[in-house]
């Protein structure tokens with residue numbers, strides 16, 4: 001029997017996309033990760049041809065407009081990528097009876113809670129990025145099918161591409177002082193773990209909305225401090241409030257995600273983010 005083939009949108013250059021390629025290949029799946037020039041994801045006919053010619057069994061969509069602050073001034077492009085594209089991919093996958101794993105974000109929530117957000121909590125995004133990602137989820141949920149998975153994740157770090165953790169380490173190594181926000185709390189998550197957990201959900205042949213993050217919570221300041229400690233750097237990390245570090249987009253002050261639905265379906269408790277961080281920093285930065 002041929003091994004399943006996955007089309008990974010964003011798999012050529014994306015932070016999560018490249019982790020998905022590595023994990024899927026490691027599990028013996030065939031991963032196809034065409035770059036922008038090879039496949040126009042907005043062209044439904046091209047996507048359908050690619051699916052048919054390569055006998056694609058599953059599409060993973062890790063393409064997004066992820067510039068949270070830039071999105072405030074680039075609303076049309078943010079909605080094109082975060083709402084329209086999932087709509088196009090959803091329709092093609094549904095019509096061709098192919099599974100779709102689509103990724104979303106903790107920034108769909110407003111942060112007014114102080115206990116982890118479950119998939120039953122009502123989203124109320126505070127910024128264009130969050131609103132456009134929610135619009136993508138809603139478009140997909142208008143015509144759900146058995147093969148549709150929407151996975152909300154958060155605060156990603158991992159190999160292959162610059163991310164918050166690698167930036168903090170790079171800044172500390174270059175001797176630059178670090179001032180990092182302490183009054184936003186979330187669920188730091190390793191891209192490789194998210195990729196592995198995504199595959200577990202696919203194997204269960206389940207569908208619907210899930211929260212998939214590593215266990216535990218942290219502020220940006222705590223995440224930076226822990227990362228520097230793992231890298232053996234002793235630079236000081238100065239905690240600053242969101243008010244002292246103004247950003248264009250409003251972010252939730254609390255967006256920890258509750259993964260109990262994921263654990264119930266897969267039987268897996270995500271490992272603590274600190275373990276995943278250590279492994280990542282030791283492997284990449286030693």
Ligand SMILES: NC(=O)c1ccc[n+]([C@@H]2O[C@H](COP(=O)([O-])OP(=O)(O)OC[C@H]3O[C@@H](n4cnc5c(N)ncnc54)[C@H](OP(=O)(O)O)[C@@H]3O)[C@@H](O)[C@H]2O)c1
Pocket residue numbers: 009010011012013014015016017036041061062063064065066081103104105106133152153154155156157161
């Ligand atoms: N990063 C986080 O902390 C975080 C947190 C929560 C949720 N998420 C979600 O996780 C998913 C993956 O995020 P990520 O951080 O891995 O994203 P990323 O590193 O910014 O990668 C985005 C990918 O989309 C591609 N892309 C952008 N515009 C495109 C276009 N017009 N046509 C084709 N491809 C295009 C990029 O290709 P180019 O390199 O060619 O531009 C890149 O491969 C997203 O759905 C995001 O909302 C991320």
